[in-house]
Amino acid sequence: MMEDRIRQQWEALGTDDPYWAVLSDPTKQHGGWDKDEFFRTGGKEIDLILSKSASLGVNLGSELALDYGCGVGRLSRALATRFQRVVGVDISDTMLTEAKAANTRFSNVQFVRNDGKALPDIANRSVDFIYSNIVLQHSPKEVQQSLIKEFCRVLRPGGVLVFQTPSSQNLTTIKGALHFLLGNRILNIGRTLKYGKTRVMEMHTLPKKDVLKTLNGEGMQVLNVERYDTAGRAFISYIYYVTTT
Structure with missing residues (x-):
């Protein structure tokens, strides 16, 4: 099953080089990230996202935040200084093991x-703030849509959901054109040859029109959509700021 393949990829990435797998700077491979520097990037990112959310006129609660695709807790740690409780969710046991070890002093964070x-472990309408960046893109379209619906289910009235995902390949780039023409199955062969079998990351798109259709179907209010190319130049990505109606 595709879901099993994705999980296996992230278990391998979490075992081999978890920090690089979260932030894939080519200069930081093989343990090259300084951990203090790595976690500082999370603080800066959360500051920017919360500031943007505030500028959209939302009075955000501070009880519970959800970090979806938390990896080693880069963003969970930053959220822990701004919310009473944080739940970091990930598909990979190896990532979560490192997240727990790296964030022991943050007693208000739970990794799941x-x-x-x-x-399934998150109650309906219970989360004030949900954030997911450079995560949904590693799951197939149908799975992304399912997760977006789940985000909508657990978002508290007046809460804010912020997430990024690529809408399409950027066909003006070589990598984007190859992804469009070849797909993940064939590209995984090349990724394995180039990076090794423990460093394969699949990339999947979800068109903006489908994201908006899904959100509208869940009765959500879209506050803002803007280009946010954190998936790299090979993809055209957007970030969505959403609240309940």
């Missing part, structure tokens, strides 16, 4: 594994 498709 899920199946990559749903949030």
Whole structure:
């Protein structure tokens, strides 16, 4: 099953080089990330996202935040200084093991594994703030849509959901054109040859029109959509700021 393949990829990445797998700077491979520097990037990112959310006129609660695709807790740690409780969710046991070891001093963070498709441990309408960046893109379109619906289910009235995903390949780039023409199955062969079998990351798109259709179907209010190319130049990505209606 595709879901099993994705999980296996992230278990391998979490075992081999978890920090690089979260932030894939080519200069930081093989343990090259300084951990203090790595976690500082999370603080800066959360500051920017919360500032943007505030500028959209939302009075955000501070009880519970959800970091979806938390990896080693880069963003969970930053959220822990701004919310009473944080739940970091990830598909990979190896990532979560490192997250727990790296964030022991943050007692208000709970790390939870899920199946990559749903949030069964999160109650309806219970989360003030949900954030997911450079995560959904590693799951197939149908799984992304399922997760977006789950985000909508658990978002508290007046809460804010912020997430990024690529809408399409950027056909003006070589990598984008190859992804469009070849797809993940064939590209995984090349990724394995180039990076090794423990460093394969699949990339999947979800067109903006489908994201908006899904959100509208869940009765959500889209506050803002803007280009946010954190998936790299090979993809045209957007970030979505959403609240309940």
